[in-house]
Amino acid sequence: MNRVVMNFLVTEGYVDAARVFERESGTAPGVDLDQITDRMEIRKAVQSGDVEQAIERVNDLDPEILEEQQELFFHLQQQRLIELIRGGQLAEALEFAQLAEALEFAQEYLAPRGVDHPELLEELERTVALLVFEDVRASPLADLMDVAQRQKTASELNAAILASQSQEAEPKLPNLLKLLVWAQKQLDEKAVYPRVENLTSAELVEPPPADD
Amino acid sequence: MSARHQPSPSAWDGSIRSPAQRYLAVDGTRVKYIGPGSDDRDAAAVRTNHPVPADCPLFYFEVEITSRGRDGFIGIGFSTGDVKLDRLPGWEPHSYGYHGDDGHAFSGRGTGRAYGPTYTTGDWIGVILNRIERTITFTKKGYDLGVAFESISEERLFPSVGFRTPDEEIEANFGTDLANRPFRGDVAWIKHEAQQRLYASVLNTAVPRSAKGRSITGELVFGYLAHQGHWDTAAAVARDVLGGTVAVAQQDVQDMQMRQRISERVQAGDIDAALELTRQLAPGLLESNRRIHFRLQCQKFAEMIKAGQEAEAIEYGRTHVVPLLDAPASGSGGSSSSSVSAADRELLEDATALLAYDDPATGPTGYMLLPAHRSELAAALNRAILVHSGRSEDSALEAILRQATTALQELKRSGHPAAQLLDVQTLLQQQREPQPLGAA
Numbered sequence: 126m127n128r129v130v131m132n133f134l135v136t137e138g139y140v141d142a143a144r145v146f147e148r149e150s151g152t153a154p155g156v157d158l159d160q161i162t163d164r165m166e167i168r169k170a171v172q173s174g175d176v177e178q179a180i181e182r183v184n185d186l187d188p189e190i191l192e193e194q195q196e197l198f199f200h201l202q203q204q205r206l207i208e209l210i211r212g213g214q215l216a217e218a219l220e221f222a223q224l225a226e227a228l229e230f231a232q233e234y235l236a237p238r239g240v241d242h243p244e245l246l247e248e249l250e251r252t253v254a255l256l257v258f259e260d261v262r263a264s265p266l267a268d269l270m271d272v273a274q275r276q277k278t279a280s281e282l283n284a285a286i287l288a289s290q291s292q293e294a295e296p297k298l299p300n301l302l303k304l305l306v307w308a309q310k311q312l313d314e315k316a317v318y319p320r321v322e323n324l325t326s327a328e329l330v331e332p333p334p335a336d337d
Numbered sequence: 338m339s340a341r342h343q344p345s346p347s348a349w350d351g352s353i354r355s356p357a358q359r360y361l362a363v364d365g366t367r368v369k370y371i372g373p374g375s376d377d378r379d380a381a382a383v384r385t386n387h388p389v390p391a392d393c394p395l396f397y398f399e400v401e402i403t404s405r406g407r408d409g410f411i412g413i414g415f416s417t418g419d420v421k422l423d424r425l426p427g428w429e430p431h432s433y434g435y436h437g438d439d440g441h442a443f444s445g446r447g448t449g450r451a452y453g454p455t456y457t458t459g460d461w462i463g464v465i466l467n468r469i470e471r472t473i474t475f476t477k478k479g480y481d482l483g484v485a486f487e488s489i490s491e492e493r494l495f496p497s498v499g500f501r502t503p504d505e506e507i508e509a510n511f512g513t514d515l516a517n518r519p520f521r522g523d524v525a526w527i528k529h530e531a532q533q534r535l536y537a538s539v540l541n542t543a544v545p546r547s548a549k550g551r552s553i554t555g556e557l558v559f560g561y562l563a564h565q566g567h568w569d570t571a572a573a574v575a576r577d578v579l580g581g582t583v584a585v586a587q588q589d590v591q592d593m594q595m596r597q598r599i600s601e602r603v604q605a606g607d608i609d610a611a612l613e614l615t616r617q618l619a620p621g622l623l624e625s626n627r628r629i630h631f632r633l634q635c636q637k638f639a640e641m642i643k644a645g646q647e648a649e650a651i652e653y654g655r656t657h658v659v660p661l662l663d664a665p666a667s668g669s670g671g672s673s674s675s676s677v678s679a680a681d682r683e684l685l686e687d688a689t690a691l692l693a694y695d696d697p698a699t700g701p702t703g704y705m706l707l708p709a710h711r712s713e714l715a716a717a718l719n720r721a722i723l724v725h726s727g728r729s730e731d732s733a734l735e736a737i738l739r740q741a742t743t744a745l746q747e748l749k750r751s752g753h754p755a756a757q758l759l760d761v762q763t764l765l766q767q768q769r770e771p772q773p774l775g776a777a
Contacts, residue, residue: 126738129765130558130561139574141573142573145573146570149569296554298554299554300540301737301741302544302553307542308741308744309744311744311755321740324553325553325557
């Protein structure tokens with residue numbers, strides 16, 4: 126299990142935690158943790174909303190990553206647009222300029238890429254629709270403004286960098302959860318048994334007593 | 338209902354009574370058509386001695402056309418046990434066949450649909466029943482012809498082959514003697530491909546999101562680290578992964594440090610200290626859990642003998658160990674897990690037997706003084722303390738691993754075909770071995 130935890134920390138780019146874990150548990154990280162630092166900083170940039178810096182640093186690291194992966198590039202630009210809109214709320218003075226910039230941006234970078242990928246076009250439409258809501262947090266599009274959206278974009282970029290370094294992109298730990306959900310679902314058709322209903326607590330829930 | 342140990346198809350069954358039987362010469366895995374072969378009414382089919390076992394995820398067999406006979410009206414496939422044998426597989430309901438004369442695929446009717454190439458003398462046909470995806474696929478000379486039949490729902494399918502014109506002859510390989518008769522097709526690859534698709538579909542399973550919008554994996558990792566006592570890592574994960582939404586409780590740290598000290602004392606053979614610390618950390622535990630108390634006292638008895646204090650040991654055994662065998666547990670009245678069992682009585686006998694040896698550690702019951710035994714006792718005490726203080730023995734992450742493993746085992750035991758190809762370790766394994774750092 127220590128190896129699975131280490132794999133999670135390393136692939137998700139938590140270098141500090143991985144280092145501490147290596148010292149505390151004696152589990153080898155299996156990769157050079159220094160190389161992860163770059164990746165982690167890029168990730169942090171996205172998580173803190175500085176998409177522009179992230180793009181710059183990815184291009185420093187390996188320009189082919191964004192050249193080759195249109196969908197990723199689209200999502201980064203989408204995030205940039207979201208951040209511009211977010212910024213537009215904070216500073217009234219800059220609002221107009223930024224919104225204009227955001228719109229121009231959508232036309233220049235996002236739309237052409239969306240044409241190749243209809244699903245991206247739909248995402249684009251949702252994102253641009255943010256512009257029409259005065260209070261986006263109360264809009265049906267609030268999820269885009271969520272921290273989770275930043276995490277999603279950051280994870281996608283992180284995975285792409287890992288792949289470019291021929292490292293695994295996906296931690297193994299979620300596989301365990303998927304297997305559990307799958308196996309319980311299959312077993313539901315065959316038996317009544319104590320189930321794990323809540324993945325965070327992992328408490329076993331006894332089945333209700335049989336009717337007869 | 339266990340599906341294990343079902344026999345696999347190993348030979349054609351020439352003993353089935355049917356009007357068509359007289360048209361076939363059946364010899365183990367070989368069949369030759371010896372009937373008149375004038376029209377469809379002279380068709381004759383044979384099936385195997387056993388159906389494909391119910392829990393078999395992928396069944397593969399090969400048929401070599403040793404002679405196409407007059408017209409090569411051969412059909413290869415599967416049928417259930419009640420399909421009439423005076424028809425080619427595929428003509429009847431619950432039968433499936435790929436026919437050599439036209440390359441068509443038949444299922445349940447006399448007209449087929451275009452599927453693959455024709456086949457003739459010298460060709461060999463591979464047949465794959467995939468219970469995971471409920472499909473039947475054929476190969477010709479190792480070339481994959483694609484899925485022929487989908488939504489296969491029959492539980493008991495027998496490999497079957499049918500004939501229509503004189504001197505048609507085949508020989509099958511059911512893989513019962515692979516050392517001497519290996520398959521010609523790349524079965525490992527076929528299995529690998531099916532397994533990859535299965536893994537992909539399992540990994541496509543949607544996992545419910547955490548209600549609080551936090552990372553489930555992050556919380557599981559945090560809980561595991563705290564449970565293992567990796568406090569610094571837990572703190573780093575709380576900060577970096579969970580954004581400071583959780584924190585390590587100081588009380589937890591202190592409790593665990595105390596449990597670690599108790600474990601160390603047990604492993605050093607210093608049971609008195611372990612008992613004292615246990616009373617401090619978990620008041621009432623030794624009174625309510627008579628079993629762990631008894632095991633600790635037995636160990637103390639054994640450790641005294643080891644230290645050469647035989648007389649004191651005997652006195653201690655009389656006053657402190659034996660009474661525990663009969664005394665009722667306080668509190669709940671003693672459940673099965675907290676009262677002394679027959680195995681525990683043996684423990685006392687083993688400990689007493691140490692007295693008979695000058696060097697107790699080399700006696701037949703010397704295991705009691707080995708580090709492994711002490712570690713096991715230390716772990717049992719640790720679990721007892723955790724349970725006593727209302728904590729779970731395992732972290733949520735370990736509980737999930739255990740439940741996933743158990744559920745998968747249950748599926749395998751119940752004959753679930755896909756489960757036979759899955760295992761937890763493969764899903765958790767690193768894809769490649771870590772590269773040694775700084776290697777040239």
